[in-house]
Amino acid sequence: MHYTNTDLLRIEGATKIFQLKPMLGPAREVVALNNVTLRIGTGKALAVVGESGSGKSTLGRAVARLFSLSSGSIAFKGQDIAHMRSRAERLDYLRSVQMVFQDPFSALNPAHTIQHHLERPLMLHQGLRGVSLAAAVREVLADVELDPELTLGKFPHELSGGQRQRVNLARALAVGAELIVADEPTSMLDVSIRRAVLELMRRMKETRAITFLYITHDIATAQFIADEIAIMYAGQIVEWGPPDRVIANPQHPYTRLLLSAVPDPSVRLDGMSARSFAREAQAVRALARTATAETLEVQPGHFVRKFAAMADAAR
């Protein structure tokens, strides 16, 4: 694998099979990731978009090294994350890659102030003390547009959901994150503040060169933040490329299905009753579920995984 200094992360043929052993009935396997290949450039955002159960969080957790892959590899700056030689290298990776979750409470300790949450990583990871520590705390707060006077002395429950998510992003900066895996970071927030948090992440990317793996079921927010978008279903990436191309010219029926769920009447499937829409959706999911290794480059950088109807047409 060749690492170019513009690729921060390279995922090659990532496959994750979970073995389920229910109390009753036979053991079975869930293929949560099926041969996923993706890359993210430094300071870029890749959005992984799909419905519930498509494997998005599994991908995010594999990148955060919360478990190992069944096969395939993930390389960070050209180094396979499953084969890091020393403990120092592994710790450095766990520092460089931070997760931000859907529930902004989950990563915060209710017994500690925001000041504590930000000081700790700055002391531990950057070795800061005294005046430079206080300055660094203010700097990361300023980066996420929170007012130090109104924030530092507070406990997590004294902030709004949006403010808590800003604190989580500030924490990631304090730790020294280069890649943030943001798993549905705005879906528990009020609709009115979602956009501001997305705008913040976009600015972190642009001004701090933070790289994002942005996980969402909402193709509209993906378009807002991402440089590349990957549509995922049943563990496979069915279509990927620059967001404007994928959205303006969707090739895979599953991408069209996701777009038809966007509350924009201009992209809705026209003249279809609810029942025929549901039937159509079921057929599309069945089609997207079949695993194929072949892909087609529709336009430069815009790829679609081949599916049955296309293969038939090509014959």
Ligand SMILES: Nc1ncnc2c1ncn2[C@@H]1O[C@H](COP(=O)(O)OP(=O)(O)OP(=O)(O)O)[C@@H](O)[C@H]1O
């Ligand atoms: N630890 C696990 N053990 C067994 N199966 C798992 C495990 N984690 C995930 N799965 C299964 O893998 C598939 C993908 O799950 P995943 O959580 O990655 O989906 P998702 O796209 O993040 O969904 P959501 O939008 O609901 O968060 C699902 O079928 C899920 O049940």
Ligand SMILES: [Mg+2]
């Ligand atoms: Mg998930």
